[in-house]
Structure formats: structure tokens, C-alpha cells
Amino acid sequence: MGIDISEISYSGIHFQVQKNGLSNTNYIVIHGDEETAKILIKDHIKTNLGKAFIIKSKNREVTLGPTIVDPNRIFSKSGARKALKNFKTDWNPNELNKLLLNLEKNRNDFLFNIFPGEGGLLIALHNNFRGYNVNDELKNSQLYSIKNNQNPRDFILCTNIKDYEKLKNGPYNIVLQSKVETNNNGSLSWAALKYGVRYINIETRLGWLSQQKKMLHFVERSIK
Template sequence: MMKTLKIGDATVQILKEYGNVNDSILFINVHEDETTSIETVYEYAKISPVHFVRLKHKETRRIDFNLRNKAYSIDPNRIFTKKGRRKTLRDGGKFSFKAAKSVKVFADSLLLHLNDVTVVIAMHNNTDVNYSIKSYLPGGDEAKNTDQVYVNPEMDPDDFIYTTELDFYLKLKDKNINVILQDNKRFVNDGSLSVYCGVNGIPYINIEAQKGHFEEQLELIKAVLSIL
């Protein structure tokens, strides 16, 4: 199933894939260039049907668009709060209220897929530079977002799980998996889906792995589904 949306002059497709649309667990991918995360969902879907929603644009992280002859750019994982939309537009080079309104319409359309969902599982990839579970330790760039963090020194720090739910955190910690619990009160409002879910009480999990770590990310999917 496919729905086509517009942001300014840009066309973005929202794809529903692998069929099990009545499943209350929603897998979602908003960064089309994070290909390993998409491929692992496809692979798992061969084992068991899943409810998977993802964006299709130009295989890039950011979405670029023109509106009233002005160029804008957004990170589609920074659009789910007013503050986030303002910042991602400014990071992309230009902000206007007209552009922010257009982005909000797009964000609201994407959020409709969260209706009647009991758990959101976001799929992401990182690169072997700068960002890892170490970013959430004291002094790290993401420390302000962190309530608790568990690091398994035998795991690659680029492969980890991030969640808004204490119960999920504790169960994954018991499995000796790198895991972070979001601080749902003192988080940085960056407009991300984890922030939106934390504010609105929607259980959220991000399965994060280094790009190319196919087997590792597939195993993290299995581990997460085993606790749900």
C-alpha cells in the first residue's frame, strides 16, 4: 500500500509493506539511506509478517523541497514537535512559518499510522563515527536525554536499543544487550519520534545498528520481539 504526500514541491511516498497492517506493533523507518535497517525488516518478514511503514523519497536522509521559490531542507526524524520543525528547517538553511506549516501537515499524516499501535519500533543505522551508545554516557552528546544506560562491553557500541519504557529497558538489560532508557521528563526537545512518543505515552523502541551490521540488527529485532 502506498500513499503519496507533498511537502512544497517534493513528493514523498509512505509505503506500507509486508502486510500485517492489523498488528499493533509498528515498525517504522524515516531515513531511506539507512538501508541495513530496512533490509533487516524485510528479512525478518520472511519469518513472520510485520506491520512496516517507511518513507521513500530520494534515498537520502534529509528531504529537500521548494516552497514559494525558496529552498528548504528537513530531517524527517526531527519534525514531530513545533520546536523540532523550527530547528531542522534552520539547520537546513532556512526557516519560514509557511514551510513549518507544510512540514507539520506531513508530520501529522505520518503520525496517523501510530493510531491503535501499542509499540512503535523505529529502525535506524549509524556510521562508525561520533554516535554510539557511548554518546549517552555522562559527558556524551546525548547524556541529557538519558535516564539509565547499560553497556555490554562485549557488544559493538554502535549496536544498541533505545527505549522510552522502563520495563523494556530492564528486560533488555537482563538479556545483556546495550540499551538506553530515555528521560521522558528532561529530554532535549529535538522533534524526534522518540520525543513525541515519550510525551504522548506511546511505548517506543529504536533498534540502532551500524550500517552494514545486518546480522547484528536482525538479532536485535528478534530480541526486542521476544520481550513484547
């Protein structure tokens, strides 16, 4: 048994793929500056079957055409339009539309590459370091369970009610976002939801490797 390494791209945004045998669980790290998540995913895939997708970037924003963009904001048309204007305001409308069309054309191929097989699970690992926390997600959530003894910056986000039911009584903060928002912000969770893919985001403070590891193990133990 060994790890097969290959690469895929979404409109020129490159991801390394580490494949360990066959499984219907995939993992992704989409923000290049989230080092703790990168360390965890690379370690985890050595002993767990599945595919790990790791963005090939050191920075949070990646180059796309004449601008940089948050790679986790380009999985819907509305999100991509907004994200592309974030770091460049003087767009030629034709150039902007061309890039949006290119993303549109490549989006589903990329998504179906990273999505697991029927009924499978996509686990995204994120780290935060700018104050972002579970309270920012409550207004978009249908159900949530906040634990008083947990840091609000460490939390689990899931899109499937059955997964939520299995995870909510554990020790960690958790939210359920199971309702598709048409004008969403273009993050991968909304695309997974749209296509009925079970998605779980494990979010912790940057640097808190042992916490993120415990949360990942808790998730896998609870839902498999």
C-alpha cells in the same frame, strides 16, 4: 497471506507502507541512506505481522519546500525550526513560518498513521556510520546498561520502563529515555514519548545486518 503495499506522506515526505495482516507492532525506517535497516525491515515484515513504514528516499535528507531536511528532526515544533535552518540560512520569515505551520498541521495525522494501536509498539531501525554511539545518548537517558563486550555504536533505545526492565539484562547496550523534553530535537522518539506510545529504536553500524537482525529478534522475543 500477503503484503499489502500502499503509501503515506508527511507534508510531501513519502513513505511506503508494507502491511502484513493485523498486529499492534509497527516498524519504521526513516533514513533513506540506512540500507541495512531497509533490507532487514523488508525481510522481517514478510514473516511478522504488522505494518512497516519505509521512507521513499535514497538519501538521508529529503526535500521539503525550498530546502532539504533530516526527516527525523521534524516531529516537534522546536526541532523542525532548527532542522529547517540547517541547510538553508537565508529564510524569508513568512516562508519559514508557513512551512512550520504546514508541518504542524500534518504532524498528528502522520503520527497516528504510524503509531500502533493502544498499548502497541513502534520499532524504529537505524544505522550509523559517523561515529554516533550510545555514549551520545547517556546524558538524555534516565537509565542505561552498557555492555563491555558490545560495540557502543550498536544499541537499543526505549521509552518505556517496563520494556527497559525486560531488555536490560540481555546482551546488548540499552538506554531508557522516558522523560519528555519540551525543547527536544524533533526526533520520532520524543513524539512517541509525548503520546505515550511504546517506542524502541534498534541502532547498529551500517552494514551489520546480522547484528541488527539478532537485536530485533531479541527485542521481540523479550517483550512479547
